[in-house]
Amino acid sequence: MKTSREIMEILEAYDLTGSYRAAAELAGCDHHTVARYVQLREAGQSPVAREHRARPIDEYLEKIEELVVRSGGRVRADVVHRRITAMGFTGGERTTRRAVAEVKQRFQAGQRRVFRPWITEPGLWLQWDWGEGPRIRGRRTSLWCAWLAWSRFRVVIPVWDKTMPTIVSCLDTTLRRLGGVPTYALTDNEKTVSIDHVARIAVRNPEIVEVGRHYGMTIRTCVPADPQTKGGSEATVRIAKADLVPTDANLLEEYRTFGDLEAACRGFCEQVNDRPHRETRRRPTEALAEERTRLHPLPGQAFTVAFGTTRRVNWDCTISVEGVRYSVPHRLVDTRVWARFHGDELVVTAVGEHGPAEVARHPRSTPGTPVIREEHYPPRENKDGDRTPSATSAEEAAFLALGPGAAAWLVEAAAAGARRIRPKMAEAVALAKLHPATEVDQALGTAAIAGRFAENDLIRILTHQSGRDQAAPTRAGEAHSLQPGTSAWSNFGLTAAVGDEGEEL
Incomplete structure (x- = not known):
């Protein structure tokens, strides 16, 4: 078979000479070849189209097509090769792979899904979806990705989980960023939104229905296992993950804290919402200002589940x-x-x-x-109440009336496990009648500090403080020393020893 370039050179030579043989000499081929390509061109057929040649696998094409259709275009070529080899095919696996690829291509062309363009209206549709976020200290995060269809305004919020309170909180935050409520919200069929499917009809979670009623919005779900029915939010997830999740492509560093991830999400939203969109050629922030006039008013309070x-x-x-x-x-x-x-x-x-x-x-x-x-917690009137005595009888009140020293003595004596506390308290009250109450209180305070709670300790301290037992202090002079002297050694070795006969030894 001639290449496309060789065929065009043959036709160009014929147009130049007008003769099959002369063109053949210029092109370096047989004149019958020139004639065949010229006739194909005059008949309106493509001269560069390859003619189908009979192949040994052609008689097995019907079986290959059957296997491809039965599997929905998913059957592997090696499986097909084993099946037709058992039927007598002697060719190689490479030939089978080419034939299976051609059959799958024709099958997919007949099964290809055709989409009708979605002409969005302002204030009508909001979509949200989830994307897997980066790990923070080994813990997984998720990205809430919302998309307002007409203005293309995006909201990305990082969260730790996808529970109902988190969903309602993210939804409330999204609506307050938008400044209003659209008519519909479209999302996946997670258990927080659809609890079951009966005859391909989604059964809504009653709690999410209450959320929709609170905000005046209808929550709908896409066809199960068909993400193409909400491509706007899918694209938002893809773009957010590409810019926020650290990969080898974007060379982002890992996030140390959840606050760092929140700051990155806010920066991402400001960036994508402030640049012209490829489809509308408008900045989403400008389009949102226009779309707000078509959104419903927000309720003053969030739904309680959001808390x-x-x-x-x-x-x-x-x-x-x-x-x-x-x-x-x-x-x-x-x-x-x-x-x-x-x-x-x-x-x-x-x-x-x-x-x-x-x-x-x-x-x-x-x-x-x-x-x-x-x-x-409320302020405590007395934070040290367990260490502040409070009188419960007249005798206790009389003792505590002596002053803070008496209170300190009682606390320390009780902590030290002193015996006969009550008689000693009565003794202190009696001493206060013989001595000034301030001196007795001072003595009690000194006893509390020194830990003197034995019998007559209070009297001794009181007498000492009054000065009646104070003598002149004895002070050692320069000639006095507490170091023992050496006078005892003066007679050592000089003592006379007397023998048996009375003689000095």
Whole structure:
């Protein structure tokens, strides 16, 4: 077979000479070849089209087509080759692969899905989908990717999970960024949206239906396992993952904290919403300003599920979330609050007469490590109440009336396990009648500091303080020393020894 270039050179030579033989001499081929290509061109057929040659595999094409149709175009070429080899085919596997590829191409051409262009209307459709986000300290994250169809405005929010409170919180945040509510919202058939399918009809989760009613929006789902029915949000997921998830292609560094990922998502949204869209040639922020006039007004308060899961406040002013106790203001004792995790923080919300309000925010903790804040508890009138004596009888009141030294003596004596505390208290009251009460109180304070709680210790201290037993202090002079002398050694070795006969030895 001649190549396309050789065929065109043959035809050009014939147009130049007008003779088969002369053209054949110029082109370097047989004149019958020139005649055949010229006749094909005059008959309106393509001279460069290859003629089909009979192949040994042609008699097995019907079987190959049958296998391709039965498998929906998924059968492997090696499987087909084993089947037709058992039927007598002696060719190679490479020939079979080419034949299977041709049959699959014709099959897919007949089964190819044709889409009708979607002409969007302002204020009508919102789509959202989920994408797998980057890992932060080994923990998985997810990306909420929402897309307003007409203005092409995108919202990307990172989250830790895809529970119902998280979904409602992301939906509320998205609608408030848009500044209104569209008529429809389209998403996947996850259990938080569709709990079942009956006769290919999606059965909605009652809670998500209530969410839609709260915002005045109808939530719909795409055909199961058919992401092409919501291509706008799919494209948003693809673009967000390409720009936010660290890969070898974008050379992004890993995120150290969840706050870093939140900042990156905000920067991504500002970037894509502030540049002209390829389809509309307009910036999505400009188109959103126009579309807001067609959106429904937002309710003043978010749906309560957006605040998280409910928790009852215990009498110790704490709630339990994932086995960890977190404190809340004491005025909320025995009421219900809503708690949800936002990044690395726990946000506690209470709904009162004036609507929902955030009442506490704690860093995420682990079981066994409660998070308690002092400002959540009422101020204590006496923080040291267990160490401040309070009289319960006239005798106790008379003793404590002596002053702070008496109170200190009682506390220290009780802590030291002193015996006969009450008689000693009565003794101190009696001494206060003989001596000034201030001196007795001072003596009691000194006894408390020195730990002197034995019998008559108070009298000794009081006498010492009054100065009656104070003598002139004895001070050693320069000639006096406490070091023992050496006079004892003066007679050592000089003692006379007397023998048996009385003679000096």
